[in-house]
């Protein structure tokens with residue numbers, strides 16, 4: 264549905280500002296019906312990247328195609344036509360304060376010249392879909408942030424787009440409202456088969472609804488893959504830092520402070536265990552304890568299922584002798600298990 268091939272965007276030098284290479288040869292392909300998330304820090308190039316998808320930013324090199332149409336080659340008129348097929352939702356909702364929820368959703372249809380009856384027929388079920396059937400006459404000032412974003416989603420869907428572009432759509436919302444909006448986007452994706460491309464700086468958003476993720480850094484996609492894979496085995500420092508920001512992904516500070524104790528018969532070795540596939544659902548730790556006749560201390564971690572893929576990350580302490588003898592590594596040898604020794608505590 265969306266194909267970017269070797270896309271460059273250079274903003275020319277202006278005044279005392281030097282030229283900025285906002286995108287440096289970005290390639291990504293999003294199949295129909297997928298939710299694709301682009302994550303990156305501020306200034307990494309997320310907005311510029313997503314703006315190329317509906318031609319709001321013209322690349323200085325490379326190609327952008329949406330549903331086979333070369334967006335970067337269209338003239339302004341043809342581009343306006345294509346943009347209707349790409350719905351957009353924004354961090355700050357961008358609603359018209361003078362219009363009701365109904366009026367905001369109706370606006371793109373009025374611009375298309377639809378009759379009042381046709382508009383009514385399309386807007387009413389959309390307001391129902393986003394859970395605002397009873398708020399149709401409310402104005403933005405009377406709606407909560409989450410409700411405003413629901414109006415934004417209904418408005419984006421009004422023209423029956425093929426693609427939904429989400430620009431940090433949950434960044435201004437609290438965690439609970441964020442979850443409900445993400446659940447709505449996942450439902451829209453599943454029920455309408457809509458392809459969604461979103462940009463975010465929050466790993467929870469990626470984890471919650473995306474099928475695949477691209478990590479953007481300094482204008483380039485430095486890592487890409489199914490979310491469960493990037494989540495379990497981040498390859499780059501940037502991806503590791505995003506993944507590390509999630510709860511349970513770091514060794515508890517109290518244990519970290521004690522690392523570095525000398526290796527003694529009585530010390531404990533601290534391990535990070537990443538379990539995927541079957542290893543994440545089987546009693547891996549109790550089996551280890553039983554097989555080696557050792558006590559295992561679970562010190563922290565996270566157990567989750569990402570896109571139906573079980574995943575567990577555990578910080579655990581084992582008797583140092585069982586580690587130095589190689590017995591723990593041997594007992595845990597499996598392609599589904601990744602083991603990392605972090606240090607020793609007294």
Ligand SMILES: Nc1ncnc2c1ncn2[C@@H]1O[C@H](COP(=O)(O)OP(=O)(O)OP(=O)(O)O)[C@@H](O)[C@H]1O
Nearest residue numbers: 274283284285303304305306307308309310311312
């Ligand atoms: N119109 C412009 N003219 C000049 N430079 C620009 C323009 N738009 C973006 N840039 C520069 O391109 C780089 C990427 O910006 P972009 O807005 O795409 O990043 P971002 O990842 O979306 O950041 P944020 O999360 O803060 O919105 C930045 O260095 C920015 O200053």
